[in-house]
Amino acid sequence: MANPFSKGWNYLLQSLDTKIEENADPKVQIQQAAEAARKQHAELTKQAAAVIGNRNQLEMKLHRLQEDTQQLSDNARTAIQQADKATAEGDAAKAQELNQTAEVFASQLVTVENELEQTKQMHAGAVQAAKQAEAQKQQADMRYQEQQQQIQQLQQQVDQAKMQEATAQSVQQMNGMQGLQDDDSVPTLDGVRDKIEARYARALGAQELVEGSVQGRMDEIAAAGNDMKANSRLEQIRAEMKGELESGDGQPSGDAQSDDSDPYLDEEK
Template sequence: MVKVIRRAWRYLVAALSGRLDELADPRVQIEQAIEEAKEHHRRLTQQAAAVLGNEHELELKYARAVEEAEKLQAGARQALVLAERQREPAEARSYEESAKAFATRLVAAEERMAELRSMHERAAQASARARSAVETNAMALQRKVAERMRLLSQLDQAAMQERLNAAMGDLSGLAPQGDTPTLDQVRDKIEKRYARALGEAELTSNSVEARMIEVERAAVDVEGAARLEAIRKDLHREIGE
């Protein structure tokens, strides 16, 4: 039962995710992707800054260690010089002890200096990798920004083409809305009425009444022609006299 519920839940999540992807605005998704890339670059830059800061901090510590070692070495040398100049054995031993103390602290300082040098070298390598990572990611971000412009332009072209397709569909009558007839339907209706009118005219011209009218009209035309000929003869006769 638990497996069935878990499987149904995964199916529901996948179905909803797919539906959300279909309904999501591509322009908003593009902006979200760019913002996420920018945020990733910002975090990477902050991490790289921390690495470079550690390198600079070690530089300062190493410089102080070098300065401290130089001071201790100078102190030891000065104590030996003073010990050699003293004629009293007790004073000379006192300066000798001071020189030995300086030397002991110098050894510790040199060990610390060597440790800081090693740490600084590793930090410098880490800084180089951090700089390279930031530069590489910056180039990738620039490519994504350029891709964003291309996708937005392509999205605008797609929207324009969809509007054109919709307009052409309306003009061709492929997608009538409501009760509005399409041009094809109006044309079929007009052609049907015209064909019916032609048929009625043909039937009317071939009827008995139409033929009788034509015969009567022909007889009237013959009589009219005969009457015109008689008038013409009378006119010629008057002219001859």
């Protein structure tokens, strides 16, 4: 049976990881991925350099062993030649000593030749490993460049996403403001317009009532009567003027002249 405490702890860790993943900043995660890619590329570069360095080191050792082999072979040859010369001269002791020296050189030569053969085998393997390391290094470089391009694209996408989120949030806020209720303490334009139109409509209605009422009709009749009296009085004045012209042969009568005098001047006289 599973331990409930261990099961609960694992569940808590998984839940915490999920919440962290959901609330994580994408830019921070991109930076973390970029840093991981950089470290991985640096480690691969370091390993490739170590493999290539091992090949170079074995090449230097090969050159040194080849030189040592040549030197020991020459020394052995020289010792043998001198020993043969001493034998020919009848110097047996010197010839024996030179032969022993030649044997020492030959023994050293065998040891160096064995080491040289082993080094050649190791160098051959190092050459193959270096080629693979160089190929892997090139692949790692290409992959790292692709990762850098992907990182730049992701950063641009994050910036675009943030801009779109900000735009959507602004639009949502604007829509929310449109749905807000108006403040009752502040008059709205629609309310003021309704009041003005209602007042104007009532005024027009009152005017229509006045124009259609009995008083309105009486005023119209009185106005028409006044117009008739004015026309009649005007005709009377015209008739009087015509009669005066006919009686005076076109000249105004004496009464008319006296009428033209200023009454105020007569009083002063």
